[in-house]
Amino acid sequence: THFGFTNVPTSEKVKKVRDVFDSVAPKYDLMNDLMSMGVHRLWKRHAISKLNLQPGDHALDLAGGTGDLALLMQKRMTRSGRVTICDINYSMLDQGRHRLTDEGWLCGMEWVQANAEELPYPSNCFDVVTIGFGIRNVTNIPQALSEMFRVLKPGGKLMVLEFSKIAIPALRPLYDLYSFKLLPEIGHIVTKDRDSYQYLVESIRMFPDQESFKAMIEAAGFFNVRYENLSAGISAIHLGYKV
Numbered sequence: 372t373h374f375g376f377t378n379v380p381t382s383e384k385v386k387k388v389r390d391v392f393d394s395v396a397p398k399y400d401l402m403n404d405l406m407s408m409g410v411h412r413l414w415k416r417h418a419i420s421k422l423n424l425q426p427g428d429h430a431l432d433l434a435g436g437t438g439d440l441a442l443l444m445q446k447r448m449t450r451s452g453r454v455t456i457c458d459i460n461y462s463m464l465d466q467g468r469h470r471l472t473d474e475g476w477l478c479g480m481e482w483v484q485a486n487a488e489e490l491p492y493p494s495n496c497f498d499v500v501t502i503g504f505g506i507r508n509v510t511n512i513p514q515a516l517s518e519m520f521r522v523l524k525p526g527g528k529l530m531v532l533e534f535s536k537i538a539i540p541a542l543r544p545l546y547d548l549y550s551f552k553l554l555p556e557i558g559h560i561v562t563k564d565r566d567s568y569q570y571l572v573e574s575i576r577m578f579p580d581q582e583s584f585k586a587m588i589e590a591a592g593f594f595n596v597r598y599e600n601l602s603a604g605i606s607a608i609h610l611g612y613k614v
């Protein structure tokens with residue numbers, strides 16, 4: 372089966388993404404650690420350090436799932452800041468809420484089940500919008516980017532952390548071997564669910580490269596858009612501003 376972006380009708384993609392995350396939610400954090408050998412934690416910390424968050428800021432973390440980025444932001448803003456976490460999937464939100472309650476970090480956080488393509492917020496109300504490893508799962512990416520632009524305050528900042536394209540050609544065969552062969556295997560062993568991890572690998576392949584995605588962010592109205600490769604382009608951080 373092929374679950375790529377272009378070959379699947381919209382409703383089918385929404386359903387597929389929901390099933391994937393329903394299935395992986397309970398083991399999502401563990402899988403992230405195994406698959407990236409813990410490196411996703413460094414990427415996330417680095418991405419949040421780029422935001423220059425201030426105490427009192429209100430951040431929106433889209434596709435916030437298990438709350439990783441939200442927690443990092445809340446810590447930086449101290450308890451005077453606020454983070455709203457949006458995810459389309461209830462299982463992922465529930466998982467995150469429990470985890471962050473256990474860690475004693477729930478105050479200042481708001482958990483909302485919503486689609487990034489139709490944000491339930493008025494225009495110009497957030498200082499920062501983030502989305503970590505979520506944008507590639509969204510069906511209509513240009514629509515989601517314009518929603519992010521709309522809800523940001525003028526002067527607000529967008530940060531997208533997403534898998535990207537390997538920038539060093541010599542490393543590509545190794546990366547292909549890892550992602551096509553090993554990763555679904557690890558997924559199968561840990562979650563008994565090879566299909567979901569197969570989908571994740573394919574969704575990474577289908578996602579635009581650094582420059583093309585930068586152009587999409589600019590097309591949504593953002594200024595001063597730039598990106599930084601992480602681990603040779605396995606992931607990238609894109610930043611942009613609303614003027």
Ligand code: SAM
Pocket residue numbers: 388392433434435436437438439440457458459460463485486487488502503504505508509510
């Ligand atoms: N941000 C977390 C992280 O970095 O670990 C979770 C990332 S997880 C790979 C992707 C998340 O995107 C899932 O929780 C999924 O439910 C969510 N998602 C997929 N499509 C979405 C949409 N249209 N709107 C909001 N969230 C969406």
